[in-house]
Amino acid sequence: RKEVEQDPGPFNVPEGATVAFNCTYSNSASQSFFWYRQDCRKEPKLLMSVYSSGNEDGRFTAQLNRASQYISLLIRDSKLSDSATYLCVVNIGSNQFYFGTGTSLTVIP
Amino acid sequence: DAGITQSPRHKVTETGTPVTLRCHQTENHRYMYWYRQDPGHGLRLIHYSYGVKDTDKGEVSDGYSVSRSKTEDFLLTLESATSSQTSVYFCAISEPGQSSALHFGNGTRLTVT
Numbered sequence: 001r002k003e004v005e006q007d008p009g010p011f012n013v014p015e016g017a018t019v020a021f022n023c024t025y026s027n028s029a030s031q032s033f034f035w036y037r038q039d040c041r042k043e044p045k046l047l048m049s050v051y052s053s054g055n056e057d058g059r060f061t062a063q064l065n066r067a068s069q070y071i072s073l074l075i076r077d078s079k080l081s082d083s084a085t086y087l088c089v090v091n092i093g094s095n096q097f098y099f100g101t102g103t104s105l106t107v108i109p
Numbered sequence: 110d111a112g113i114t115q116s117p118r119h120k121v122t123e124t125g126t127p128v129t130l131r132c133h134q135t136e137n138h139r140y141m142y143w144y145r146q147d148p149g150h151g152l153r154l155i156h157y158s159y160g161v162k163d164t165d166k167g168e169v170s171d172g173y174s175v176s177r178s179k180t181e182d183f184l185l186t187l188e189s190a191t192s193s194q195t196s197v198y199f200c201a202i203s204e205p206g207q208s209s210a211l212h213f214g215n216g217t218r219l220t221v222t
Contacts (some may be wrong), residue, residue: 095203
């Protein structure tokens with residue numbers, strides 16, 4: 001079983017739509033959680049950390065459900081520039097990180 | 110952006126040749142990592158370092174070695190490149206602590222023919 005699992009998509013949504021991605025993790029001792037964005041042929045870049053109480057950064061909202069071992073990312077009012085692959089990342093401790101395979105998003109005009 | 114530089118950015122090499130990839134950071138971060146990214150697999154850890162001359166294996170370490178003689182440099186060596194090592198290689202850095210995130214270099218695209 002993979003440490004982190006994501007629906008690969010692709011998600012194709014119109015501009016202005018709301019889209020949500022989920023990610024599940026297998027290690028109940030996982031300590032910290034992140035969403036990264038990766039553009040085609042580029043490096044992953046930190047989008048946001050995910051906190052237990054949930055957190056928001058502009059149009060982006062991240063939530064963590066420790067009981068069910070999943071994290072989510074909600075994007076509101078999608079922009080063309082949001083088109084990318086979104087990676088779920090889990091730190092299981094001792095600076096060991098595990099990655100989902102990514103969810104592809106295309107925002108359509 | 111974190112000061113992480115990878116070199117070379119692209120390399121084509123033949124099967125059986127040795128290859129060294131370099132990662133250089135200007136952030137003085139303690140942890141450095143080498144990942145490879147392949148379709149369908151996501152990012153997988155090859156080796157990591159938690160200090161000068163302190164390294165350990167990741168999940169896909171076979172065929173790779175690393176060295177870290179200075180805080181700022183982390184080298185990845187393919188002793189005898191194989192076609193299965195064709196991939197995109199990313200270096201990353203982080204600070205100790207459970208809330209620390211990874212910051213990536215811009216990657217090296219390696220093709221082994």
